[in-house]
Every structure is written in C-alpha cells, then in structure tokens.
Amino acid sequence: MKNLNNIIPDDDGGGRRIIGLSLGAFAMFFLLLSRLWYLQVISAEDLIDQSESNRLRFVPVAAPRGAILDRNGKVLVSNTPSFSVAVIPQDVKNKDQLIDNLARYLNLDRKEIETKWTKGQGRAKYYPLVVASGITRDQMEFLEENRLALSGVNIEMKPIRAYANGSLASHLLGYLGEVSEDELNSERYREYNAGDYIGKSGIERAWESYLHGTDGGRQIEVDARGRFLRTVAETGSSVGNTVMLTIDLDLQKAAEQALGDQAGAAVAMDVNTGEILAFVSSPDFDPALFTGRMPPDVWKKYLEDERHPLENKALKGMYPPGSTFKVITAIAGLEEGLIDEHTTVQCTGSYKFGNATFRCWDHKGHGTVDLKKSLRESCDVYYYKLAERLGVNRIAKYAKAFGLGAPLGIGLENEKGGVIPTEEWKLKRFGKKWYAGETLPVGIGQGYVLTTPVQLASMIGTIANEGTIYRPHLVKRVVDSDGKVLQDYTPQVIGKTGLKPSTYRFVKEGLFAVVNEAHGTGGMSRLWEVKVAGKTGSSQVVKLRDSKGGIPYRFRDHALFVGFAPFEKPEVAVAVIVEHGEHGGSAAAPISGKILRAYFEGKGVIKKPVPKASVKEEAGGDGVAEPDTGAKEE
C-alpha cells in the first residue's frame, strides 16, 4: 500500500513540536483566563453596576405641591385631582385608529394629539405620553367603559393646583408651568426632569423648593429596546410643605374689591412687623389657566391688554410718588434745621425759578403756608422752596434712610428698587450734570423719582412706627406635612432712620390734618371709629399744558394715597395707587379708607358696616407740578 511509503522520518521529531504547540495552546488559554479573571473578578463590581443601569430606569411620580394658606390658616391654594389621558406607545396596536378614537371620545383635534405623539417619540417606549390633560369626570368614565377599543391608553390621576378664591391675589401666589430648557440647565433646577411643573412666578416660584415636595418614582426594568417589563421598586412621593402667608384673606378680598376693576396696586402692611396683610395688583389673571391648556385667545388678551394684567404692579410697578413724597422733603427740612413747625412760606400759586415758572396745583395760591398746612393742603410752592434750599442730595439722603431707591428684599423675584436721584446718579446715568431747576420737582415727588407701592407702604409704615424699617415680608412660616415648623419668618429690622422725635411729631400732625381737618386732601379715607393719617398724591405721567376734559386714559395722572392707623398707636400702613386715576384724594383715598375699614372690622374695632362717611372736603385737588419750562426734561 501507498500509505506505508508516507512514513518519512522527521528531521527532528514531531514530538518536540507537539509539545511546543501544546505550550502555545496553554499560553493562549492562560491569556483568556486572565482576561476573564480581570472582567469577572477584578472589574465585576463596576460591570455589575453597568448592567444594572442598563436594565433599570426610573420613572418619576410628581409629588403633590404644598398648600398656600393665609395668616389664619385659610386655604388660598391647594390641590385637586386632575385626570389626564396618557398613551404607552409600546402597548399600542394600531396607532391611527387609536388617535381617531381618542379624538372622537375626547372631542379633540386629531392633529393636536398627533403633534404630542410626535413630540414624545424620542422617549422610551414605556414612558407614558400625555395626550390630553384636564379631562372631565364624565369623559374619564366614558374612556373607562371603552377600554377595549383603547389598548395602550392609561388614565392618570395627578394633583393640580386648585385656587380656592379664583384669581384672588394671583400676582402674589403666582402660577405654575412646565420647567423650561434653560431652567433645567441651571443649578437651581438641577434635580428636576423635563415635564415637571414648577412655580413660574410669585410665591409659587420663590418658595418652590419648599412647595415642590419630594417626587417619588418607580424603578422599572426595561429591555434593550426600552420596553417596560416590570416594576422593580417603588418609592412614594411626599407632599410639599405648607407655606403660610402673612396675607389676611378677608383683608385681601376687601382690598381687591375696593380697587375694583381699576388698574393699580394696593399694599397693606403691619407697621410693627413688616408683615404684608394685603397685596393687590389689578387687573388680575386666572392662575388656573396656566396649569391646563391655556386658550390662545386668553393668552393673547392678557398680553395685549394695555393695563398689563400679568404684571405685578405692587412689586414691580415704578411710579413717581407725587405729593406722597412731600413727607420726605418735610422730614429733610426739619432734620437739616432749614424749617421748623412755624416756618411759613407765601404761596401765590406759582414759584419763579430762574426764567422758569413752577406752578402750585392750586393756581389761586395757598397764601401763608406753614408745615402743617403744607401737608394738609399739599402746597407745592412750599416744597419747591424747601427743595431748592435742601438740594437734591440732601433730599435723597432722607429718602434712602426710609428705604426708598433700593429693593427691600420682600422675597419675590425681580423686586424693583425705584429711583432716588442724586447729582452723582444723573452723571452716571446720563453723563450730564445736575441742574438746580431739576431739584424742585424732586421736592414734590416728580422728576426722576420713582417708587414702588411696596416701598411707599414701608415708608409710611416707618413714619407710623417712628423710625424702624421692618423688612416687608409675605410668608409667616413654612410647615411640613406633620405640622413641624421648618422656617419661621420673624420680623426683621433692616434699618433705623434715627430722626428726632419732634420731626415725627410735626409730620404726623400734618398727616392727621390731611385726613381729618377742613381743607385736608385725604378726607375720603377718614374713618369715624379710628383715627387715620395719610398723604395724597397725584403723579404726572406726561406733561400736559392746561389740558381740560378729554385727556386720553393712558395720559391721565396716577392717583396715590399712603396712610396709617390708628393715629395714636399705629398698627397698619396702606399704600394705594390707581393708575390714571387722576386725583389721589378722590381715587386713591377712598380705596384706602375701605381697606382700613376692613382691617378694623376684622379686628372687631369697627362693629359692622356703618352709614357711609359723608365727608366731602375739597377732595380732588392735589399737587401736580406744571412747570412752564424744560426744567424737568430728561
């Protein structure tokens, strides 16, 4: 056989090479084994983690937000269950048919559902995609009955905001909205997920971290395609903390009613603590509309309204304080020793400065005017002359001592600081030097001077308590769901004016006269049961020359009133501004009177509605500077 010939003697024996190959095989297998040791023993922990994060996903469950209460524990904002329709894409058999059915059952536009569907396509297949929220109970029951035709549809219950008093205090409470892309990227919302609802304004935004609660969630297992398999673990959500405001619901209601449908703001403050008791900005809006589907026409209406219903006027509205600022000018004069209570000035109805003429609101003139009369009748000439002697920087010194010109730190976002002009300020702002003629309007709260209603309330409150500036605040305390107090906001003194007691006495006597004496401009805020003191103001929006009658709404003067009560032992301060209300005495003072009445009714000091105070003292006329020159030009 041929086979036998095949046996050729090896040159150096195959045996040795077999051993070589065996060693090679050993080496290779040892390499494999070492690698397995490295992966399965040394790196095991890390790779186990990686395999876990591969398969486990976290689906957050939003916590119910905490409630917002008034100072007496009355509910302002709480939660109510809202039903929404969600689709779980992985369970849907026939997408088109399902959308058709949903559109029919819910009476929705097919396109709207489709848009939401497409928007959520990037997400995992197990993630519920909300296609309609805020459905009615009837709709929900109807869907439940037709479950079979709706495979893949889930009806989810989630708590949404319920506003016990509708649009009451809407600017203060704020509204909710979905967290935005930018917010998600910021440090403040680091812990949030897309789709979360957060406070977008007011208390809801500023106290977000307390109100939000701790979201719960389900840990679910998914496969490589992201399809839900089972729930591995579940953690419950815990409700947010309750925020108790300093606001008094009844007073707030009364203040809003008093302001009615006029545009403006009203702030009532406890003069001995800085607690804000009422905080009104008008017109208001309906915060509930922001949580659900905002009808586009409503949104448009809000944005286009020239009275800016979305703007928080009490905090962010900057208005010239007008004659209410004369209090500051008077204080500056007394403190600087330029006047005393007996100093008199002759008012002829105007004052000539250089070649400019500054007019008093009463063109007939006030005759001989002392401090008390200057306040009572709001004589402009008295303050033109005083301002001229003081100079703008000295006026600013006292204005700032009362907390004007800078935010008070009320705790809400974007609080405005207003403007208290000085020579340096003008140089910095406009690059121009200050003209002496510009000082005169400052003396009556015009010109460059701008203040917010909150600042005015604080200012008059500081006069009422004779020198202590409390930080105006809106929140009394934060309480958790077990009733434990997490944060107590005690009164905080942020400044002392440090003035002579006599200064307060003389100014307060003037303010009392404004409301209670004949020829006082603030008579319409008078109460019979409690002594009220205050100051009216009208602030110019644009300079108009002798325009009588038909002034367009947006050019009319703003009407202001600041006041406090009781005169002897002050408790509450009020600042009211009625946009384009024209005269402080007729437009703002009565509102203030109603607010103060409501306050004392609440205290039991005033028993019940008594016949309306029929005082009609020269209301209406108030100091508006109408200089004939360009002295006020900016």
Next chain:
Amino acid sequence: MFDRRLFTNFDWTLLGVVLLITAFGVINIYSASSSYRDIGTPYYIKQLYWIFAGLLLSLTVCSLDYHMLEDFAYWLYGGVVILLLLVLVAGKTTMGATRWISFGFFNMQPSEPMKIVIIMTFARFFSRYPVFKGLTLKELVYPLLLLGVPAALIMKQPDLGTAILVSLIAGTMLLFVGVRWSALGSLFAAAVPVVVVAWQFLLHDYQKKRVYNFLNPDLDPLGSGYHIIQSKIAVGSGATLGKGFMQGTQSQLRFLPEQHTDFAFSVFAEEWGFIGCLLMLALYLFLILWGLGIAKRCNDRFGSLLAVGVTAMLFWHIVINMGMVIGLMPVVGVPLPFFSYGGTSMVTSMVGVGILLNISMRRFMF
C-alpha cells in the same frame, strides 16, 4: 471490512468531551433564545438536529480510512477553489457580502469546507515532502501559493474572519512541519508592507471600523462599539458565580447582539460566572491537548499533519471567538465550536472531530 479493533480502539474520551461541550451549548442556547419571540422550532431544538446530523457525518467520516483522503486532497482543493470562484461570479449577496452559492435545492458557503480542505491539502503536500531543519523561504513558495489563492478569494467576498482562520490553520501546520528562523524573519519583514497595503486597499470600511472600535469601543458606544461594550458588561457582571441559569439580565433583556450565535459565550459567562468559564476553558483545553496527543501518537505523517490541522482549526475558532467576546480581539463573525448555534459551524467542527476519531482509532493498525 470492519476490524474489531476499530471498535475497541474507538476514542470515547474525545467523543465524550465533544458531547459534553455540545450539551452545555444546547442548554446555553435555550437560555439565550428564551427571550426571542417563538417562531417555528426553537433554536435549541434545531441545534439538537444539527448535533445529530453532525454526529452522523462525523461517524461516516471516521468509518472510512482517512488515508483515502490523501488521494482526494488535491481534487477537493481544486473543486472548492472553483466553487469560491463561482461565488464571486454568481454568488448570493446578503448583508453586503457574497458568501453563498445556490444549488437550487440548497445553499452552501464554500469558504467553510475550505477550512477542512486546506488541512488535507497541506497534509498531503507535506506528507511526502522531506524536511530537514525546517522549511527555507524557497520551499515556502508553493505552500503559500496553495494558501494564498483560496485566502484571497475568501477575503474578496469579503469574509475576513474565515480568511484569517484558514491562514492561521495553514500557518500552524507550517510551524508544525518546521520553518527556519531565517525564513520566518523574512516572512515577517515581507508581512509588514502586505498588511499596510491590505489596510489601504483590501479592507472594507466596516472591517476597519471594527478594528477601530476594538481599539477604542467608547468612540461609538451606541453604534459599532456597542457589541464589545455590552459583551464585556455581560461577562463581567457575571462575576465569580454568575447570575444563574436564565437569570442573565444582559442576555434575557437582549442587550447582547447575536447572543445565540457568535456571542453565546457571553451569555454563558454572565449566567455561570468565572467558575463556569473556568470549566468551559478546561474542557476546550482538554480537547485541544487531546487532539495534539492524537497527532503525536499517530504513526504516519499524513495522519499527524491532519490531526494537527484539525486541532488548529478548533483552537483558533475557540481563541478568536472567546477573545472577541471578552474584548481581547475585534469583532469578527467566528462562532465557538460545538457551542454557538449554527449548522455550518457544527457540521465543519463535527467533520473535524470525525477526522480526529478516525486517526485516533487507527493508530494501532500499522
């Protein structure tokens, strides 16, 4: 014609080890494919059919005296090379590669039998070639031509994995025959430009991408680096004792690609842990050493060369597959012999085992 000695000398150990590995393989395929939607016969049942068919083929191969192969070797070689040429001309294209040839009633992939045929061809070539102190460079020309023609054709399909395997098998056989150091040195020197040229002109983009991804899988963790990363996670998270049968999250939740075929071992590693892997490595190492032992005990050179070739074929499949699964090598579609699901691989491996059994039981006949 059946000698009684053939039965008494039958290599039960070899068959036993192979059957043990296939048994583990079937169990593992059961687990790996349990998450699949059931369409038709389950994979583990089909694998059982293939094992049965493979065993029949294997026993057929070992019933005929392997010395007959020596006469057919070149004819088989010529035939398969022609088939490879046919593939290039008239092959079926699936997934961008042309590897199959259709004969109407059945399809075949000629690159697969080439693995066995190259072994026979080299065994035939060297069985009558006297070698003293190793092959010189000149003497390597013919064998390298014999290897180069089919390897280039397979590479052209393109099927880099098989081309490399065929070359590695042939190379191992050359080392067994003996190659002079000078010749080896020259070959390496020549290999460098060849690799550079191949990289530039012969390798396809997807093949280059695999190499890149192997070198740095994090470059594209969701794309082509995905396989390596997921497989490493599966293997490593199995830790020492494994997650348990049917409990592998990476496999049951389908994070692994090709988990019943090329990545079957990572399913096993995840569920049985380091201990299981140690057992499998031991079984495979035993198989390889046993194959080399058959080569050593064989009295004729053709038989020895055949045995070394077949063992090399199994060895390189094992090393490349495991190396890929545990991230030591780039992803190439090489199955794990007797373990991965697949008829082609099972048939080739079983034919190889048939050849080994054949040689083993005839060692006393001369």
